[in-house]
Amino acid sequence: MNETVHVLLVEDNEIDREAVHRVFRRQQLDHAIVDAKDGVEALRLMRGGHVPRPSLILLDLNLPRLSGIEMLRHVRSDPALQSHVVLVLTTSRSPKDVADAYAQNVAGYMVKADLGPGLHLLGEFLDKYTRAVELP
């Protein structure tokens, strides 16, 4: 059982960010959400200590400035960050994106359209996941 989990939400679309916030609220998850609009901001927040452990990163791939895959490479090559658990949350079904993401050791790859109206499956999944899985 984890203490308060900090979820770093890397997502450039404001409405998608809000959808995640809503699904957390509806599922009554008391995780703290830290918003980042792109990979550059996400890395800055992580390195600035704004994402305390235990933590989980929800990562969109198609981002301005620094894409999700590029940001993942930075995370995996930084000894202080490399152990972060990352779940990809994207619209892309491209096999290349899936392969590239898993090559960077993501814990899961989710396509938004598969998560039901208002991403409600994401809420249920994260509820069970953070309860069942020990996070670093």
Added chain:
Amino acid sequence: MPGRERGIDTESLRKYAEVLERHREELNAELTATAMEIPQLAAVVAAMDPADRAAATERSWHRTRRALVDGDWTEYLAGVDQEGETYARLGISLDTWFGLLADYRRALLPRIMALPRMEALAALDGENIFHEIAMARLSQAYLAAKEREVRKAETEREMFAELVRRSSLGVAIYEWTASPDLGSFRLIRANPAATRLSPGVEARLGTTFADTQPELLQTEIPARIAAVLRGGEPQDWTQVDAERRTWKCHTFALADRVAAVLFEDITADLEMEQLLKVRLTQLERSNRELDAFAYVASHDLKAPLQDIRNLAAWIREDAGTQLPPDTLRHLDLLADRVQRMERLLDDLLDYSRVGRMFEAPGEFQLDAALAGVVAYLRPPPGFTVLLDGPSQTIFTPRTPFEKVLRNLIGNAVKHHDRSSGTIRVSAHPNGEHLSITVSDDGPGIPAEYQERVFQMFQTLRPKDEMEGSGVGLTIVKKTVEWLGGRVDLASVGRGTHVTFTWPLTMATDPERAA
């Protein structure tokens, strides 16, 4: 010559025939020996099979006997005509031929003179008559054959001259007057095309390069003509002149020291080819850009739609109980329009993918594909989809094929005006193609709309009454035409029949088959 034959002393001729018959072997040997001294004849005789030679001699004796003994000259004269033609063709002169006969006669005469006096006189008479007839006929046949030959050669010469006159290729003929001087090629003939292509050619007739075209000595032309006249292979090359026109040239030897140069101006062809190449590249680029645009546009347009759908759902979730009924209805309409736009964008995406996203071809049965399409469409109860006639085996990318069927059958069901109906699908091979017809018993399409239904975004009923983006038939048409087929629609009164053709088999690369 029937007139002459009438006064002939048949008794003398018969006597003469007896002499010939008696001395046949020796006379024959004499005739052959004399003939062998004429080279052309010797070659012909040497080439003959001994059996053929014997048969020819036998035929000749037979003809002579028929004339001299039976008085029937037809075969003999026909034989002489044929011989005359042969001699003329071999180029043996009439004099030589008469010489041959005179030698033969010299061998014959002593044999006649050795006979008793009265018989000898009669045989001599017969010999004289026979010889006269033979000589007269021979010269006639020979001259006629020669004349025919000359006429034929003349006709051929005229034919070839006309060919050169009419040719669109420029033809110039040069004689090398002072080899090895490259300036000494003299223009001796030029056809009208040469005059048209290269004005001034007529004035240069009879002059040499050095006289009137010294500038040509700086080009490769004289060297190439010299090369073919020295026994080289014919030469092909292109030449750009001072006015930047490009010439395609070909030269070959015509006779000793005479060469022909064929030439044409290919400047316009080259320019056209270049232009086509540029246009093709532009077209390919703009097609690629259009595809990319349609793809990106529909992708990127869908994201904000998703947002709008979310926002509408949240408004209802957060404030549903406080909203007046009209506002709730407006929210429903909003969701409905979002859905319509999403479908439109999906169809556009499909359209942009036609031909780009075809998978590798596979073999399948038409009835199996049809069953799959019906299972996907799930037509309402009351509607039946039937395969009329035998199934067919197809080797093709399956997805685009099923998409075409799905669109046509889907349309037939969707636009049906009754609660029940039958859609019939039939297929028959037509050469390399399969011709497939989808027929329904729906309301039909009035003639004035039949063209329009294939245009993008055209629907015949308001979108609020009938869901549909108006892209389906456009996709059908683009797909079928991409594969080299065609779509035809027929509707008179009730019922619509759409026929499309589809290649029965195709290369593994559908781009190439297209």
